[in-house]
Amino acid sequence: MQTLDTFDWIAISIYFAILAGIAIWVIRKKNSNTEDYFLAGRNVGWFVVGASIFASNIGSEHVVGLAGAGAGDKLPMLIYEIQAWVVLILGWVFLPFYARAGVFTMPEFLEKRFDARSRWVLSIFSIAAYVLTKISVTIYAGGIVVSALLGIDFWTGALGTVILTGIYTVLGGMRAVVYTETLQAIILVIGAAALTFIGLDEVGGWASMTETVGPEYLDMWRPMSDPNFPWAPLLIASTITGIWYWCTDQYIVQRALTARNIKEGRRGTIFGALLKLLPVFLFLIPGIIALTLKMRGELHWDSPDEAFPVLMSNLLPSGLRGLVAAGLLAALMSSLASVFNSCSTLFTVDIYKKLRPNTPEKKLVQTGQIATVFIVLIGIAWIPIMANISGVLYEYLQSVQSYIAPPITAVFLLGIFSKRINAKGAFVTLVTGLVVAALRIFMELIKDSLDPNGILFAFGDMNFLYFASWFFLFCVILIVAVSFLSKAPAYDKVENMTYQTITEEEKKNNKVSYNWVDIAVSIVIVIIVAGVMIFFNGE
Structure with missing residues (x-):
């Protein structure tokens, strides 16, 4: 690792000065009510969304x-x-229902579609999930990045970044989060793109890199006999997790809900999907470049999670290295700011306000600020435990999400597509899902002490992709069975809330909210995704 020099520190300082300027500008716009604080006044354009x-x-x-x-x-x-x-x-299927319901949170949507019990379960489920998969992982990764870049110890780097991000999130609310994230997205894309191009040049181009690692290394489709990533469960589990994360999770959906109308919200999701094509080229390929250089004896790192910061510090010229370092810090801060705000929204709107419905708006904003602080402390406490679950950080994240996603995905999908699914079915599925997910995480942690031939060991040791696929099927059967064995929901619970009950007037309103450009860009995105899947087949 090379240390940062004067030009690097100048680049980082300029970035933080601009970030501070945006944060101060936003904080000065008073957050007078919960809509201002948690949804930026619902007045954000598609680019920022x-x-x-x-x-x-x-x-x-x-x-x-x-x-x-x-x-x-x-x-x-x-x-x-x-x-x-x-x-x-999210933009084409789910967002019209969320916008029509006028909700702040995903649990609030479940209450309108089902009942208050489902809202309570999802609120607690979501906050627990954020601590398990987002806050702790982000702080852990941030500690690695900051300590590697700035030459300070892990905990100093992690805590310093958490405190700095917490300050502007608590004071500025959602508006501070979305506007600072726009700057952070730009910095991150520019910096990582520079590293990818310089890295490919350093290894002699794509063909030379492929020759070193071997074409089979670039195959994302493993046979069904593969112990880690059999292709069919991989495809099924990633889709289940994807629908949960992108279409039903407060953390992401809250951004689309800040849009000034459904048209801007949908365009924001289309633009977000377009940007989502970039990580393959910006982050995955630098990892392969780092491996190539290591195999050639030109670079050294101990853990794969160190590949990006080591590559960055060794390949990039002075100044640009500082810009990418700023981009990495930006990524850390934007994720933390988002999850802090989403957690405080869930706690304030779905728990505190339900318990104390007559609380003044100003007091609710203050409650959200206090909730943020507590959730940060819980996330920090979870980090040492997290290190025991999976070897590679990214795999840990996906495995835990695979346990959380199936019941929520089943409830939202069937709740929107079928008017027969009722509150009892949703509640039983969510509670059962929470228990099974918690049990799986616990068994995975203690599986080494269990009998290798026992059923509990098999439950804790099953490949996470197979587990997620079967678990989702179980949740679908459960919600359908319970719903059909009990009374059909009242019409006011499904009116305009499912595809089977949407009115002709609403269909017309929805058609006005998009044009041929939105459709064309969406089709192009799907074609590019298919192209990437075909390209990475190792041939």
Whole structure:
């Protein structure tokens, strides 16, 4: 690792000065009510919505972890990064229902479609999921990045970044998050693109890199006999997780809900999907470049998760290295800011306001600010435990998400597409899902102490892709069975809330909210995703 020099520090300082300027400008716009604080006044344009969706998704855990997957023979994990087509499902399928319902949160939508019990379960489920998969992973990856770049110890780097991000998130709310994320997305794309181009030049181009690692290394489609990434469960599990993450998760959907209308929201998701095509080229390929240089004896790193920061510090010229370092810090901060704001929204709107419905708006904003602080502390406490679950950071993230996603995906999908699915079916599925997911994580942690021939060991040791696929099928059967064995929901619970009950007037309103350009760009995105899947087949 080369240390940063004067020009690098100048680049980082300029970036933070601009970021501070945006944060101060936003903080001065008073957040007088919950709509201002949690949804930026619902007055954001498509460009900022799309950039915010992208920046929220691409945290330092993606940068570090996806490059680590490229460097550590885990190329099948790429499928989680080419899910731009799932982002389109948010805009075209789910968003019209969310916007029509006028909701702040996803649990609030479940209450309108089902009942208050489902809202409570999803609120608690979501906050737990954020601690398990987002806050702790982002802080952990951020600590690796900051310590590697700035030459300081892991905990100082992690805590310093958390505190800095927490300050502007608490003070500025959602508006501070989306506008700073727009800058962070731009910086990250420019910096990582520079590293990819310089890296490919350094290894002698794509053909030379392929020759070193071997063409079979670039195959994301493994046979069904592969113990880690059999192709069919990989495709099924990644789609289930993708629909949960992009279409039903507060963390992402909240960005689309800040749009000033459905047209801007949908265009924001299309733009976000377009940006989502970039990570393959910006982060995965640098990981393969780092592996190539290591195999040639020109670069050294101990863990695949170190591949990106080591490559960056050794290949990039002075100044540009600082810009990419700023981009990495930006990725860390944007992800943290997003999850802090989403957690405080869930706690304030779905828990605190339900318990105290007459609380003044100003008091609700203050409650959200206090909730942020507590959630950060819980996330920091989880980091040492997280290190025991999976070897590579990115794989840990996807495995835990695979346990959380199936019940929520089943409830939202069937809830929107079928008017017969009722509150009892949704509640039973969510509760059962929460218990099974918690049990799986616990068994995975203690499986070494279990009898290798026992059923509990098999449950904890089953490949996470197979587990997610079968678990989703189980959740679908469960919600359908419970719903059909109990009373059909009242019409006011399904009116305009499912595809089977949408009125002709609403269909007309929806058609006005898009044009041929939106359709054409969406089709192009799907074609590019298919092209990437075909390209990475090792031939």
